[in-house]
Amino acid sequence: MRCSCCDRRTIMHLFLLLILHATAAVGQIDPTHCRYALGMEDKRIRDEAVSASSQWYQSTGPQFARVNREEGDGAWCPKGQLEPSDTQYLQVDLGRLTFLTVVGTQGRYARNSGNEYARAYRLNYSRDAVLWTSWKNRAGNPVMEANKNAYDYVINDVHPPIIARYVRVIPVTRVSTTVCMRLELYGCSWDEGLVSYGAPEGQQLQRPGLPLASFNDSTYDGVRDRRRLWGGLGQLTDGVIGLDNFLQTRQYNTWPGYDYLGWRNDSLGTQGHVEMEFVFDRQRNFTSMKVHSNNMFSLGVKIFSSVSCWFKPRLVATWDPEPVTFVTVLDDRNPSARYVTVPLSRRAAQSLRCRFYFADVWMMFSEVSFQSEDAVLPTAVLPSLPPDEETTLTTSSITTASPATSESPDTGNTPVLIGCLVTIILLLVIIIFLILWCQCVCKVLEKAPRRILDEDVTVRLSSCSDTIILQTPPVPPRAGHGPNNAGPHYERVFLLDPQYQNPAVLRNKLPELSQSAEASALLLGNPLYDLLLLTSCHMASGWLCACGGGYAEPDVTQCTPHQCFHSNAPHYAETDIVRLQGVTGSNMYAVPAVTVDSLTRKDISAAEFPRHQLIFREKLGEGQFGEVHLCEAEGLQEFLGEGSPLPDRDGYSVLVAVKQLRADATSQARNDFMKEIKIMSRLNDSNIIRLLCVCVTSDPLCMVTEYMENGDLNMFLSQREIESTLTHANNIPSVSLSDLLHMSVQIASGMKYLASLNFVHRDLATRNCLLDRRLTIKIADFGMSRNLYSSDYYRIQGRAVLPIRWMAWESILLGKFTTASDVWAFGVTLWEIFTLCKEQPYSLLSDEQVIENTGEFFRNQGRQIFLYAPPLCPPSLFELMMRCWRRNIPDRPTFEGLYQALKPHVNQ
Incomplete structure (x- = not known):
């Protein structure tokens, strides 16, 4: 007796279902991942x-x-001087x-x-080398900004993307000049083969209140x-699918309804349908x-109620009389x-004509794609089923005809079909294993970064820019040090290409990727790259993890993919970071290493204070x-005598902050603590917390710094309202706009x-930032240690903490802390002040989304999110921010x- 599960017809149905279901799972091409180098360079x-x-020569x-x-001679150069009116x-x-x-x-560098x-340049493209089209961006501008020197590599995103076989790059100039170019194109194969579609023009929706x-x-x-x-x-x-709400768009600075092509039922006469025609390359x-x-x-918008499609085997042939009809659930x-998903019964054609019938007043499409058996499964592998055995798909279920109770035995194809089914099952088992393994890795990380979904944040408050310029610090080229020598003056852009789909190949490419920390950061946010880098970073020699601001040997349990860098990657440009978090849990200033190392004990100007005169309060x-x-x-x-920075308290005790090293501290922690004392002893400014005295002759080591009776600025402002008649009448604590401006100036000072x-x-x-009674501000450094503000820090494995909502993108992605990154944090601090600290920066974003947003700053595609204007x-002040x-x-x-x-502003 034969088992029913091995019935040939049942196996055939199951196999067909798996193929069709896999096909349905493949959506339209994704332009965010379709960025493979097409082969100019290699x-x-x-x-x-x-x-x-x-050409010149x-x-x-x-x-x-x-x-x-x-x-x-290093590049392509058109003949003669390029004039503004030329089209070379x-x-x-x-x-x-x-x-x-x-x-x-x-440009043309030619070994210096x-x-x-x-x-600048324009793009023309063609699918048949006969009809050429001029590309324009979504704002209607046909010109792309290009290079500012001969050696930088500048990449431009093509928005909207181009579907073509032939591409022309046309250099543009405003004055007569000599032009040379080198080129690389990125994208992926358009396997779908659709070369054109025809449809009625879309209409406008006008409704009161919308x-x-x-x-x-x-x-x-x-x-x-x-x-x-x-x-x-x-x-x-x-490749851009519309949102659930058609009035919202995924594209920046576009009008409502931009993502959809839509029609109103009564605008098409009495037809009750929209007719579209699709033409393919073969x-x-x-x-x-x-x-x-x-x-x-x-x-009043619904998916179509039904669709009928006719087929034309060749462009010069007539339409087949028998359509395929599909009724939507x-x-x-x-x-x-x-x-x-509309099944098309494996009909052969080069052109399709489909009529989509209305189910309501409006019908709107954002993407249409086709799956053909040529691309998924050769026709000869799977024989056609009789009409009574065809598979029927709906949007809510998949049903198959029941197999006949009797059939003639056919053992010829059964082993092949069983082998195919077993292969598919093995592939599914492997995929399930990989998914479970990835979940296990993610559990090790306390916070696994994920991508910001466009549905989460649909408003992008940023300037629309599609250009990314990757360059080394502005060092002029020198003779004998061109791009092919030891010191390249431009950095390669490593967009994801097919090599990176193999983890072993990626590990071999890591040393090459390490030559550009910014280039590797470009790949951040790509799920494939994140997974491969997370599993490969700690296997490759020379790679380090920058967890918590300092470099350490790579440990996949301690670092996320965003923190893996190569030891040859550019180190901190202006400072040598000792560590982000001091031994007491407070921030430790970063200073040039040579400055710290050159300090000696005589550089500590603070005197030894009697330890018993410090009375613990909190x-x-x-x-x-x-x-x-x-x-x-x-x-x-x-004790401090004349020149004391403290206000006169008429003999009363003075509040101070005491940083104390615990007795179980390591020798390295003791050295770091003494180094912090040396650093603090150099600070002498009216708006910086000062080191007053120390207790270092015996354990525990202590440093005593100023503390203000009004506490920190965040707590002070969050308990107040802006000054008004109402606040005066009700004795509500308040601050004036001039107070806020005065605070801002002091922090800047x-x-x-x-x-x-x-x-x-x-x-x-x-x-x-601490305040005294007269609203004098002094910048401190121990906010990191306070549990009150633990939610302001992103914790990595319960050890290192990062104030990511105040950090510049290069600090998060590249571990680069400079005065310029402090300027970024100053802008966020101004934003806090003028919101009266009622809200955390980027309060609508999770920590992972904040990190992803810094990736948008790096990619510079106009999708980064900025803080709103308080x-x-x-x-004028928000412009400064x-x-x-x-x-x-x-x-x-x-x-x-x-x-x-x-x-x-303060004077006014």
Whole structure:
């Protein structure tokens, strides 16, 4: 007796279901991950596929237009001087239809003998080498900014992406000049093969109480004639799916309805349907069509009720009379937008005509994609089923016809089918094992970074910029030190290419990636790269983990992928970080290593204070080897004598903060504690907490610093309201706008002093600013140690803590703390002041989302999130904050400039 589970027909059904279900799971191409190098640099694109309108010499022909290579005379150069009216171009034949997302350019460096480059360029593209289209970004601008010198590598995201086989890069100039270019293109293969779609033009939705929404296909690159689109591609193939609420968009600075192409039922006459035509590059056997449709039924929008598709085997043939019809299972309970998968019965065609029938007043699509048997499974492998055995799919269920009770035995194909099924089962087991292993790794990490979903945050308050410039510090090129020598002057962009899908290959590439810490940071946020780097970083020699601000030997249980760097990566540019957290749990200033090491005991100007005159009042916080106490210091005023920084208290005890090292501290902790005393003893400014005295002749070692009776600025402001008639009438504690400005100027003054000494604070925030009775501010450093502010710090394995909501992107991603990163934190501190500390910065984001947002600053694609303008903040002051948060470090103001900019506000 044969087991029913081994029935040939049942196996065939199961196998077909697995194939169709896997196909349905594959969505439209994702432009955020479709960023593979297409082969200019590594010569997968052959010389004969690269041509140009002209060339200066044979040695500057188009075949030499390859980034990071110095062949020939170093680049492609069009003949003669390029005039503003010229249209010289470099053309690349990609060999097949390609989804193009990124373009990278360089000038002609030629081993330091050339200095020609293009400052801007345009793109033309074609799918058939006959009809050429000019690319424009979503704002309608056709020009991309390019290079500012001959050796930097500048990449531009192509928004919207291009689907083409042939690409022309056309340099643009405003004055007559010589131009040379090198090029790399990034994207992935357009296996779907769709070359055009036609449809009626979209309409506008006007309804009282709602903004005007326009559902036109704004990026369509074909012909618009008589209210119909034909011969091109657009938003239905750009890889961006619309949100559940069609009035919201994923793209920055666009109008409501931008992500959808939509039609109103009564605008199409009495048809009751929308007819679309799809043309492909060749004949294909179509298994299914996926249509991403909006279903916001509360506003009269639903997915289509049914669809009928006709097929044309060749473009010159007639339409097959027998259509494929599919009835959709409508859903009136879930308003979410969704993909509707339409089975196409493996019909062969080069062109499809589909009629989508309305289920309500409106029908809206954001993406349409096709799956063909040619790309998923060769037709010969799976024989066609009889009509009574075909698989039927709906949006809510999958059903199959019951197998017949009797059949003729056929043993020829059974072993093949069983083998295929067993192979699929083994693959599923391997995938499940990998998922469980990944979950196990994630449990080890206290906080595993995840990507910000666009649904979480849909408003992007940023400038729209698609250009990333990766460059080394501005050191001019020197003879004999060109890109091919020991000291390269440009950094390679390592976008994810197929090599990185293999962990072993990635480990081999790690030393190469290490040459650019910023380039490796570009990959942060890519789930594949995060996983591979997390599992490979600690296996490769020379790699370190920057957990908590200092370098240590790599340990996958201690570091996230964002903290793995190579020892050859650029170290801290302006400072040598001792460690972020001092032994008492407080922040420890970063100073140049040579300054710290050169200090001796005679540099400690603080005197030894009698330990018994310190009276404990409150424990402020603690660290791994020490504690911070609030104490009263009896007789401290007399002890310090003339020149004391303390106000006259008429013989009363003075409040002080005492940092105390515990008796079980290690010798390294004792050395760090003494180093901190040396550093503190150098500080002498009216707006910086000062070291008053020490107790170091016996254990426990102590340092005594100032403390203000009004406590820290965060607590002070959070308990007050802005001054008004109401606050006066009800005796509500308040502060005036002039008070806030005065506080801001004092903080800027204190930080200006630290910057003059090349000291980097690394934890500037209102919690680290103390106030006296006269609202004099002194910048402190022990906010990190206080449990009251533990939520302001991101903890790594319960040990190192990072104030990520105040940190610049380069501090989080690259471990780089400089005066410029303090400027960033100063901008956040100003934001705290003018919100009266009623809200934590980025309060709507989780810690992981804050870290991901810093990745957006690095990628510089206009998607980074900024803090909003506080209602109390003058516009000119918010502009100053925004300057502090500029992505490029040299563009941020100095503390001297900030101080000078704020002073007039106080005077007014």
